[in-house]
Amino acid sequence: MLHDLVIVGAGPVGATLALALADDGLDAVALDARAAGATGRGNRSLALSHGARLILERLGIWSAVAGTRDAVTPITAIDISQRGGFGRMRLDAVEEGLPALGYVVSYRALQAALDAALGRAGNKVIYGAKVTAIRTMPSYAAVDTTQADTGLELSARLVAVADGGGELVGALKRHHHDYGQVALVGKLEPREPHGGVAFERFTPEGPVALLPEGERYGFVWTTTPAQGETLLALPDAQFLEALEQRFGLHAAARNAQSSTQPAGFEGVTDRRAFPLRLEYVDRVVGQRVVLLGDAAQALHPVAGQGGARDRLAAYARRRRVDRAAGIAFTHGLLGIFGSDAPLLRWPRGLALTMLDALPVAKRALTRAMTFGMH
Ligand SMILES: Cc1cc2nc3c(=O)[nH]c(=O)nc-3n(C[C@H](O)[C@H](O)[C@H](O)COP(=O)(O)OP(=O)(O)OC[C@H]3O[C@@H](n4cnc5c(N)ncnc54)[C@H](O)[C@@H]3O)c2cc1C
DSSP: OEEEEEEEOOSHHHHHHHHHTTTTTOOEEEEESSOTTOOTTTTOEEEEEHHHHHHHHHTTOHHHHHTSTTOEEEEOEEEEEETTSOOEEEEEHHHHTOSOSEEEEEHHHHHHHHHHHHHHHTOEEEETEEEEEEEEOSSOEEEEEEETTTOEEEEEEEEEEOSSSOTTOTTSOEEEEEEEEEEEEEEEEESSOOTTEEEEEEETTEEEEEEEETTEEEEEEEEOHHHHHHHHHSOHHHHHHHHHHHHTOOTTOOOTTTSSSOOOEEEEEEEEEEEEEEEEESOSEETTEEEOGGGTEEOOGGGOOOHHHHHHHHHHHHHHHHHHHHHHHHHHHHHHTSOOOGGGHHHHHHHHHHHHHOHHHHHHHHHHHHHOOO
């Protein structure tokens, strides 16, 4: 039987697509390797833009996620600065007339709400079906899976790949850029309530970011693989000292809401490291196939994816601008802000000061971060 659409991967992106198409009268089937009710991503948190919240609201998902205890933390302001140099910029939700600039959301809670909504909407989802190959032909695409060792083959007019990896589609060339750095991540107990303020601090050794998450901060500390190993092995107290030093915390700092920096940390948990890579495909649309979400691009976390053919071309065009801007912005930030060159500190400070002082530029940056670039 030829389906209209097969969605490979019912993670946050694939499940959202399935729900968005639920009323379109399409014969769509979503496949996911995970068991029904399971989440493969453990305790990961996702940083979602305000624009993403609007999509989830439209699909009736947001209230369920926001109603889950500790699942959503609003980001009320983002403070961007550099250690050992002048220049600072603060983006503020109130100034923008928004409830929040973005949200830190529990992957598990979001996935649970999406799975429940898929069940309610009667979407066809086959769990425990790992896709092993996608074969595309001019008039259709075939999808092979291993399901409970028996195997299952489906065919469709279009396959949307949202498996978080995209390697199944060999025809679309993937680019990999290894930054030769690792992201050290974990949770911090702040000395004072964080008030929803996120921090992005550029230091000569690379950026450090703090995102409010429940009553804690999630941190991303960019460093070399060797230093990452050393830092992972440090006892908690020494690690916190090293982090405060790296961040350049001043003893005078009191409260994240009024100060330009957090008030210090009194505990750290869940430390781990992973390599930083940029991965993307040149084109997100191929013959009878389209890539979505992390399958289309996975970015460095400094940043912090007939008629049908016309719609696919329009998607490819829109995504090209947003993806190119996102990739260039993140990659450029790493070039400018991730660099140790002292000569760059001055223009960096000037850029931050000017952005902070120019309401139009600041608003454009906030809008781009909140809704994406079009
Ligand atoms: C190590 C790591 C840490 C991250 N940390 C953060 C963070 O702190 N903040 C943040 O905002 N983002 C983070 N991200 C990115 C974030 O997880 C992704 O942007 C987001 O999950 C993308 O959603 P997705 O639906 O495209 O893919 P995924 O979330 O990867 O979902 C893919 C789905 O496809 C299914 N699947 C995979 N392969 C197959 C297959 N062959 N057959 C069938 N089903 C399949 C999986 O079971 C899963 O349900 C991190 C990513 C990684 C890898």
